[in-house]
Amino acid sequence: MIPPINRWARRAFDWLHEHPELSGAEERTASYAAERLVQDGWTVRTGVGGHGVVAQLRNGSGEHVGLRTELDALAHRSEAGALVARHSCGHDLHLACVLGAAHDLAAARSKWSGTVTVVAQPAEETLVGAAAMIADDVFSKGVPDVLLAQHCAPLPAGYLAHCPGPVFAGGRVLRVSVRAAGGHAAGAGHISPVVTLAAMIGRLQDVVAGETGPAEPAVLNVGALDAPEPPGVVPSRVGFEVSLRAMNSHGLDRLEHAVRRVVRAEADASGHCTAPDVEVVASSSPVVNETALTATVAAAHRGALGDRSVLRWVPSMATEDFPELAAGTRSHYWILGCADPVQWASATGDLASRLASIPGNHSPDFVVDPRAVDVGVEAMTSAALAVLGADVDESLLVS
Numbered sequence: 001m002i003p004p005i006n007r008w009a010r011r012a013f014d015w016l017h018e019h020p021e022l023s024g025a026e027e028r029t030a031s032y033a034a035e036r037l038v039q040d041g042w043t044v045r046t047g048v049g050g051h052g053v054v055a056q057l058r059n060g061s062g063e064h065v066g067l068r069t070e071l072d073a074l075a076h077r078s079e080a081g082a083l084v085a086r087h088s089c090g091h092d093l094h095l096a097c098v099l100g101a102a103h104d105l106a107a108a109r110s111k112w113s114g115t116v117t118v119v120a121q122p123a124e125e126t127l128v129g130a131a132a133m134i135a136d137d138v139f140s141k142g143v144p145d146v147l148l149a150q151h152c153a154p155l156p157a158g159y160l161a162h163c164p165g166p167v168f169a170g171g172r173v174l175r176v177s178v179r180a181a182g183g184h185a186a187g188a189g190h191i192s193p194v195v196t197l198a199a200m201i202g203r204l205q206d207v208v209a210g211e212t213g214p215a216e217p218a219v220l221n222v223g224a225l226d227a228p229e230p231p232g233v234v235p236s237r238v239g240f241e242v243s244l245r246a247m248n249s250h251g252l253d254r255l256e257h258a259v260r261r262v263v264r265a266e267a268d269a270s271g272h273c274t275a276p277d278v279e280v281v282a283s284s285s286p287v288v289n290e291t292a293l294t295a296t297v298a299a300a301h302r303g304a305l306g307d308r309s310v311l312r313w314v315p316s317m318a319t320e321d322f323p324e325l326a327a328g329t330r331s332h333y334w335i336l337g338c339a340d341p342v343q344w345a346s347a348t349g350d351l352a353s354r355l356a357s358i359p360g361n362h363s364p365d366f367v368v369d370p371r372a373v374d375v376g377v378e379a380m381t382s383a384a385l386a387v388l389g390a391d392v393d394e395s396l397l398v399s
Contacts, residue, residue: 009100049132062114097376155337171319182236
C-alpha cells in the first residue's frame, strides 16, 4: 500500500536530488538538512566528523531512538570524461525520508514521549564517515537505546523488506602500490610495474574460489587503477584498490591475507626489489539485525502499510558502515523499495532475475520512483513510534 503524497518530503527529495555532493564535500546538503531540522524545533549540531549533522528532540521521559541517514553521492563519468556527482545509491531518498519523519514526529510530539536523535552521516560511500563521527563524539547527548536505518533497493515502490540476523556483508578496501625505477620505454632493463599490476589483477580473480567454501559468500573486486603515465614512460609507481566483502571478520581476514600473498608473489616473480605496499583504507563490519527488534519494526510497518507490503529480505553482499554507529546499542536496518511498480511488473523471472533487470544502486541509470519517498517517511516514522511505545495511527503520520 502506498500512502498519500507527502509533499513536504517530496520537496526535500527534489532539492537533494538536484544538488548531489561527493563524500567529504557534503556542505550544502548538510546545511539544507540542518536548516530544516532547526525549523522543526530540533536542537542541531553541525560539523560532526566532517559535514555530519546530529539533531535531537527531547520530549519527556521514555526510550531514546536514533534515526540514521547519509549525505553523500557517488562519482560517475560524464560523456565528456569528467567526474560528476550523482545520487545513484539513493542517499537523497534516505535523507528526505528521515527529514520527513523528523518533521512528522515534531508535529505530533503531544502523542509520544521520549528522545529522538537524527544522525545524518557524511562519507558513507567511502566507509569512513561513521568512524569520523564517532571520533567527534557523535552521541555526546546520549547513546540511543535503538538505532534505525533503511536503504533503498529496486523492489517496487510501496514495499518494505526485513531480514532478522545478518543483512549486509562486512567490507574492507585495500590500496595496493607497486614501485619501480621507472624511465624511458626505450631504455634497457626496465621492469614495468604496469605489467606486474596486470598480473596481480589476473591472479586475484582466483582468490574467492581458492579461499572460500562453495556455500560461503564472498566478493573481491578490483578498481581505481592508477597508471597515469603515457606509453613512452615506464612509471615509477602504479596502483589499484581492492574491495573485499564477506559475512564475517574471519572471512575478511582470509581474503586480505590472500591478497597480500598474491601481490607479494607476483612482485617477486616480476623481479621487483621492493615489496608492494598494501594499505587498508576503509573497513566496515557486517550489518546484523536483532531478531526481536526486527519483529517489532516489521509489525509496525504491517500496521502502517498493510501485511502485503512487508516482505522478507535475504542477506546481501552490499556493505555499510552503519554497524560502527550501532555498536553497543540495539539496531535494525530494513530495505525500502524504490523501483517503478509498472517497470517491476513488466520484468520477468524470479526475484533475482527481476532485480537484475532493473538498474540498481550505483548504476548511472539508477532511478528512484517518487512514491518511495511517501513510503519511506511512513516507514521511518512508524518504526520510531513503535520503539517509543506510541500507538501508530493516521493522526501521528502527518503528511
